[in-house]
Each structure stands twice: as structure tokens, then as C-alpha cells.
Amino acid sequence: AQKITQTQPGMFVQEKEAVTLDCTYDTSDQSYGLFWYKQPSSGEMIFLIYQGSYDEQNATEGRYSLNFQKARKSANLVISASQLGDSAMYFCAMREGGSGANNLFFGTGTRLTVIP
Amino acid sequence: KAGVTQTPRYLIKTRGQQVTLSCSPISGHRSVSWYQQTPGQGLQFLFEYFSETQRNKGNFPGRFSGRQFSNSRSEMNVSTLELGDSALYLCASSLIGGNTEAFFGQGTRLTVV
Numbered sequence: 001a002q003k004i005t006q007t008q009p010g011m012f013v014q015e016k017e018a019v020t021l022d023c024t025y026d027t028s029d030q031s032y033g034l035f036w037y038k039q040p041s042s043g044e045m046i047f048l049i050y051q052g053s054y055d056e057q058n059a060t061e062g063r064y065s066l067n068f069q070k071a072r073k074s075a076n077l078v079i080s081a082s083q084l085g086d087s088a089m090y091f092c093a094m095r096e097g098g099s100g101a102n103n104l105f106f107g108t109g110t111r112l113t114v115i116p
Numbered sequence: 117k118a119g120v121t122q123t124p125r126y127l128i129k130t131r132g133q134q135v136t137l138s139c140s141p142i143s144g145h146r147s148v149s150w151y152q153q154t155p156g157q158g159l160q161f162l163f164e165y166f167s168e169t170q171r172n173k174g175n176f177p178g179r180f181s182g183r184q185f186s187n188s189r190s191e192m193n194v195s196t197l198e199l200g201d202s203a204l205y206l207c208a209s210s211l212i213g214g215n216t217e218a219f220f221g222q223g224t225r226l227t228v229v
Contacts, residue, residue, distance in 0.1 A: 033216075035217075035218065037220070042222070043204050043222060043223045043225065044220060044221065044222040044223060045206055045208075045220035045223075046220075047217060047218070047219050047220070050217050091159065093159075095218070102147055102149060102164045102166070102171060102172055102210065103149060103161035103164055103172055103174065104149070104151075104159075104161065104208070104218060105161075106151075106158060106159035108158050109158070
């Protein structure tokens with residue numbers, strides 16, 4: 001089974017509008033971390049936001065917020081007031097804490113296009 | 117504070133050759149992980165090093181190897197290159213690993229011809 005599922009291959013959003021990128025995950029660990037990264041065409045992976053499984057509050061970083069619904073195993077990224085520079089690939093990732101392994105499992109990504 | 121630095125940014129190699137990629141993590145970070153990104157397979161974990169020891173390994177053949185030095189800098193090596201090794205290789209740096217933030221470098225784009 002896929003550990004991270006991103007069901008939206010592509011999304012369009014009007015400039016200045018908000019957009020939600022979906023992410024669901026699958027783990028039996030109690031301790032895990034969820035990450036969102038942005039990858040522009042240049043290739044670098046830019047860290048956006050992190051949510052720990054024990055964090056009770058949803059993580060926020062500027063215009064980015066993570067809508068964490070533990071029971072549904074979803075960790076959706078919300079980008080408010082979209083800007084043209086937000087056009088990029090967005091990856092959701094998970095790190096499982098129980099096994100001691102440190103690797104990230106990535107989803108297939110969502111390509112976001114911001115329309116002027 | 118300097119970010120994660122990967123060198124070189126671009127490489128073109130011939131089948132059968134070997135290649136070494138370098139990653140300098142954020143100062144103070146002791147965990148370095150490597151990932152391969154291809155259009156067909158997406159992002160796949162190669163291995164992770166912590167305090168000069170390989171702590172975890174993904175499902176890649178033995179042609180892929182790595183090491184970490186005492187200053188936490190890491191190198192990965194691919195021997196006997198195949199066309200399918202053409203990919204973006206990304207390095208991620210974490211303080212200690214576990215549920216802490218992971219920051220990536222700009223990647224090394226390897227083309228095998």
C-alpha cells in the first residue's frame with residue numbers, strides 16, 4: 001500500500017485565491033511526522049511546513065497551513081492568497097518514527113499553476 | 117546560516133563509468149539522507165547516514181554506495197553507470213533525524229549517455 005497518496009496530479013488557482021492540496025497517509029506508527037515541500041522547475045526541494053503526529057494544533061508557516069485530521073489520516077496543505085511564484089510541484093511526505101528509520105516517503109506530487 | 121550544498125549541480129557521464137556526488141549539510145546537522153528522483157519512479161530513498169554510519173538503506177543495488185565524514189559531509193557513489201541512473205539526486209539534512217525538519221539541497225542532475 002502507498003504510504004502517501006496525493007490524488008491531484010494538477011491544480012489551477014486564481015492569483016490571490018486560496019487553494020487546498022490533498023494528502024492522505026498510511027502508517028501504523030503512533031509517532032510520525034508529515035512534511036510538505038515545494039519543488040520549482042529549478043529542482044530544489046523547498047521545505048514548507050511540518051506537523052508532528054502528537055501536535056494538537058495545526059501547523060502554520062506564513063501563507064501555508066496544514067490541515068491535520070489524524071483520524072482520517074489526512075494532512076492537506078492550504079495556501080492562502082496564492083501568488084504567481086507559487087506555481088510549482090508540491091510534495092507531501094511522511095517520516096515514521098517508530099522504527100527509528102529516518103527516511104521520508106513521498107507522494108507523487110501535485111503540480112500547482114497560479115493563473116494571473 | 118548556509119543551507120544544504122550539493123556539488124556538482126550537473127553531470128554528464130557515459131555508461132559504465134562511475135560518479136561521486138557530494139553533499140554538505142547545514143552546520144550542526146548530523147543526519148544526511150540521499151534520494152533519487154525520476155519521472156517514472158518519483159522520489160525514492162537511497163540511504164541515510166548519521167555520525168559516519170549508514171543507519172538506513174533503501175531498495176537500490178549495491179552499485180549505489182555512500183559514506184559520511186566526521187564533519188557530516190556526505191558523498192554518494194554510483195559505479196558502472198546505467199542509462200536508468202539518469203536522475204536528480206537530492207540530499208537532505210536533519211539535526212538528528214526522527215521527527216525533525218529535513219532540508220534539501222538543490223540537487224545534482226545526472227545524465228548518463
